[in-house]
Amino acid sequence: MSRLTLVLGGARSGKSRFAESLARQHGGPRTYIATAEPFDDEMRQRIARHRDQRAGDGWQTLEAPLDPAAVLPREGLVLLDCVTVWLGNLMHHGRDLKAEVTKLCAALEACPAEVILVSNEVGLSIVPENAMARRFRDEQGLANQALAAIADNVFFIAAGLPLKLKG
Amino acid sequence: MSRLTLVLGGARSGKSRFAESLARQHGGPRTYIATAEPFDDEMRQRIARHRDQRAGDGWQTLEAPLDPAAVLPREGLVLLDCVTVWLGNLMHHGRDLKAEVTKLCAALEACPAEVILVSNEVGLSIVPENAMARRFRDEQGLANQALAAIADNVFFIAAGLPLKLKG
Amino acid sequence: MSRLTLVLGGARSGKSRFAESLARQHGGPRTYIATAEPFDDEMRQRIARHRDQRAGDGWQTLEAPLDPAAVLPREGLVLLDCVTVWLGNLMHHGRDLKAEVTKLCAALEACPAEVILVSNEVGLSIVPENAMARRFRDEQGLANQALAAIADNVFFIAAGLPLKLKG
Numbered sequence: 001m002s003r004l005t006l007v008l009g010g011a012r013s014g015k016s017r018f019a020e021s022l023a024r025q026h027g028g029p030r031t032y033i034a035t036a037e038p039f040d041d042e043m044r045q046r047i048a049r050h051r052d053q054r055a056g057d058g059w060q061t062l063e064a065p066l067d068p069a070a071v072l073p074r075e076g077l078v079l080l081d082c083v084t085v086w087l088g089n090l091m092h093h094g095r096d097l098k099a100e101v102t103k104l105c106a107a108l109e110a111c112p113a114e115v116i117l118v119s120n121e122v123g124l125s126i127v128p129e130n131a132m133a134r135r136f137r138d139e140q141g142l143a144n145q146a147l148a149a150i151a152d153n154v155f156f157i158a159a160g161l162p163l164k165l166k167g
Numbered sequence: 168m169s170r171l172t173l174v175l176g177g178a179r180s181g182k183s184r185f186a187e188s189l190a191r192q193h194g195g196p197r198t199y200i201a202t203a204e205p206f207d208d209e210m211r212q213r214i215a216r217h218r219d220q221r222a223g224d225g226w227q228t229l230e231a232p233l234d235p236a237a238v239l240p241r242e243g244l245v246l247l248d249c250v251t252v253w254l255g256n257l258m259h260h261g262r263d264l265k266a267e268v269t270k271l272c273a274a275l276e277a278c279p280a281e282v283i284l285v286s287n288e289v290g291l292s293i294v295p296e297n298a299m300a301r302r303f304r305d306e307q308g309l310a311n312q313a314l315a316a317i318a319d320n321v322f323f324i325a326a327g328l329p330l331k332l333k334g
Numbered sequence: 335m336s337r338l339t340l341v342l343g344g345a346r347s348g349k350s351r352f353a354e355s356l357a358r359q360h361g362g363p364r365t366y367i368a369t370a371e372p373f374d375d376e377m378r379q380r381i382a383r384h385r386d387q388r389a390g391d392g393w394q395t396l397e398a399p400l401d402p403a404a405v406l407p408r409e410g411l412v413l414l415d416c417v418t419v420w421l422g423n424l425m426h427h428g429r430d431l432k433a434e435v436t437k438l439c440a441a442l443e444a445c446p447a448e449v450i451l452v453s454n455e456v457g458l459s460i461v462p463e464n465a466m467a468r469r470f471r472d473e474q475g476l477a478n479q480a481l482a483a484i485a486d487n488v489f490f491i492a493a494g495l496p497l498k499l500k501g
């Protein structure tokens with residue numbers, strides 16, 4: 001039985017859909033941890049689209065833009081979507097990203113529920129000109145490494161198709 | 168026998184060369200559907216380089232920058248290179264990209280010829296600052312998912328080397 | 335026995351750490367070829383971090399920001415980290431990148447030592463607006479193809495996890 005699964009992929013790679021298909025294989029109660037803070041209409045539409053995809057599927061949804069570790073349920077299946085938006089929120093609010101990632105890792109290791117994490121791979125381009133963008137891609141890459149190290153299964157998604165990296 | 172093959176990869180990943188090596192395994196008549204509209208010298212050189220690579224190989228070349236579905240041959244092997252340039256042309260001309268992708272998918276499913284599609288994976292970086300770039304990477308990602316869903320074989324190319332995602 | 339290994343990955347993908355873990359499996363003398371020229375504090379910190387990771391591990395370090403081919407040892411294990419920084423230095427100094435890559439490939443093929451190369455995959459985003467960035471990602475992609483073609487083993491690293499592309 002898998003306990004912690006990390007689903008990595010690019011923008012519009014189908015990673016959320018793949019994570020949801022994994023989640024549906026779980027028979028118990030399902031909790032969706034939403035990380036998005038809607039800053040603008042573009043993001044609001046994105047959130048709505050993801051909600052629509054889950055509609056009628058019997059998920060309990062928890063909003064945790066800054067501290068998902070604090071709301072992790074003790075049972076069933078948890079889908080946290082996504083780590084990238086959470087890290088963006090932390091950076092926006094001036095938090096210590098490395099400390100927060102360490103805290104989430106500890107919470108995940110202590111959590112008896114099965115957890116699926118969705119995260120973006122953002123480092124496969126030329127170096128961004130923007131210093132904050134450079135810092136973000138460094139933090140995201142390090143977070144992905146830390147989460148992958150404690151995950152039982154890791155998938156890389158491209159064009160909706162999974163490639164197993166671990167497990 | 169494979170009918171529809173999708174070859175994904177980054178810029179200068181060797182995806183076109185790999186797709187052409189697949190195409191050369193086919194014994195029948197070969198049609199190359201070129202999608203590029205040369206806007207500037209950089210693109211003109213790129214087109215010429217790709218042409219040089221096919222030179223003397225006995226390809227029939229069709230130019231279809233906006234509507235490749237309309238020129239799909241009924242037999243032999245078809246290489247469409249590439250979906251990304253085609254999507255860029257559609258966006259440049261203000262077309263409805265989702266509708267055009269749906270139309271191409273329908274044409275591919277009805278096409279009796281063997282088809283190889285080349286497309287870029289463009290979503291593995293930080294979010295672009297430019298809104299049109301963000302929209303393009305969304306459309307490209309969705310198009311890749313739609314094409315991968317109907318493809319028999321999907322390859323991801325890195326450094327000229329194929330990784331099989333499907334088939 | 336592997337002779338030439340290419341380790342590809344994005345920024346903060348764990349590719350250097352993976353390459354170092356491969357290197358540690360080698361019993362003989364180990365040479366680290368450092369390519370970085372510290373232009374600013376950010377790069378200086380990055381260099382220092384990588385040095386710290388090798389600290390006390392008994393590596394001989396050679397600095398070769400422009401001509402690693404000239405310093406390749408004749409025995410033991412060589413880790414060249416990384417091709418991307420080297421290409422950036424060449425571009426900064428106005429060198430002919432294709433000629434230099436050809437020269438490195440020839441030197442690697444003639445080198446009796448076991449060599450591990452670290453390089454970035456930078457082409458999986460939308461087309462950069464900056465012309466020099468476009469040129470760099472083209473040169474990097476072509477260099478990766480050339481090196482992968484002569485490598486015995488090629489790995490793609492994501493979130494610290496290796497995916498074997500060749501070998």
